[in-house]
Amino acid sequence: MNQPVEHARAHAPAPSRIGQGTAVEQSRAAAEVQAAVVVAQQCPRNIQSAVAEMRESCKQMGLAERAFYRYPKGGQTITGASVHLARELARCWGNVQYGLTELRRDDEYGQSEMQAFAWDVQTNSRNSSTFIVPHRRDTRDGPKQVTDMRDIYELNTNQGSRRVRESIFAILPPWFVEEAKDICNQTLRNGGGKPLAQRVADAIKTFEGIGVTSDRIEARLERDSGKWTEHDVAQLIVIFKSIQRGEVTAEDEFPPQRVSVDEITGQAAAAEGGAA
Structure with a gap:
């Protein structure tokens, strides 16, 4: 059972009081986590089925074309497996939750405190990272401050997706990820026939x-x-x-x-x- 909780909430700084809606959401989230653990123990993953599903999925051009990223850094080109592949592998592996949450927004200092995580609820293997996202974009004319609420939301989501990717890969078996990358590369070379x-x-x-x-x-x-x-x-x-x-x-x-x-x-x- 996968429950992606990928969201970067665009909201003002948290109020000192807790509203009724917030209290209900906190209770619901706690109950959801407990239910996920119970279901994972009652319905453990079938590794053979997970591998078969991964292999079939990675043979599809739609996934293979989105399975890798590349970007320039320090005069070199950095490449690797993308967040799209990470999400699909989490789905195939099963009993994995992952997500991105904005813990706090500080408009005075122009930054958001974010947390990305991935959790194998069956084995209780969890990886998370907390990081700061400055409300700035790099432009050709230098850093530019971001103040629009939607732009801040998109900036947080883009920055957070990289951490979500790394968190998912951290809890998945390395052999599972490496085989998926090999199959995706082979699919790209075959070109769908x-x-x-x-x-x-x-x-x-x-x-x-x-x-x-x-x-x-x-x-x-x-x-x-x-x-x-x-x-x-x-x-x-x-x-x-x-x-x-x-x-x-x-x-x-x-x-x-x-x-x-x-x-x-x-x-x-x-x-x-x-x-x-």
Whole structure:
């Protein structure tokens, strides 16, 4: 039984008194936790079934395409398994609760205190982390203060999803996670049964839709599209999904080709010669 409790509540600082609704919610939450433990003990997971479900799920392109992330940091590209894969593995493993909660918001200092957690209610294995999210966004012009309630909610959720991912992976068996990643990689390389030539054509068309031309992709992969491998196409899928999620930009992954002064001069001379 999985009970994702993923929410980052957007609210004002907590009042000193406890309202009736809050008291009812606290009682309900306590009863829910007790019930989850009882059900987990009465209906323990079947590991063989969990593995079979994980393998079937990771063979689906819909999951494989979202199973990995990438973003630039310190001049390098960081990659790994995404929160989408973590949530699906928690569902397959069963008897896992996970979530994200805003413990306190301090508008005076412009920050939120958050907690991310994952809990295997069957084995009582739990991982949690408490962290501070400043109400600021990094922009090209430097950090910018965030004051809009919805923007703060989205900022807290985005920052918290990474901790939720790590919490889930911390309580799942490493062999379970590694096999899932291997199958997802294999699914990306297989491309759902499509011929490689078709997948290459689809990848080029997809990137053209966001303004990335085939020559920029070829420069990134350091070979012509006719020589792309299954691994190349799989890598492009991960890059495209990361661009969609805002983890990287198209310019970071596919820098526009720079034109040298000699090339510009040569082109100008050729144009003048043709006009003459």
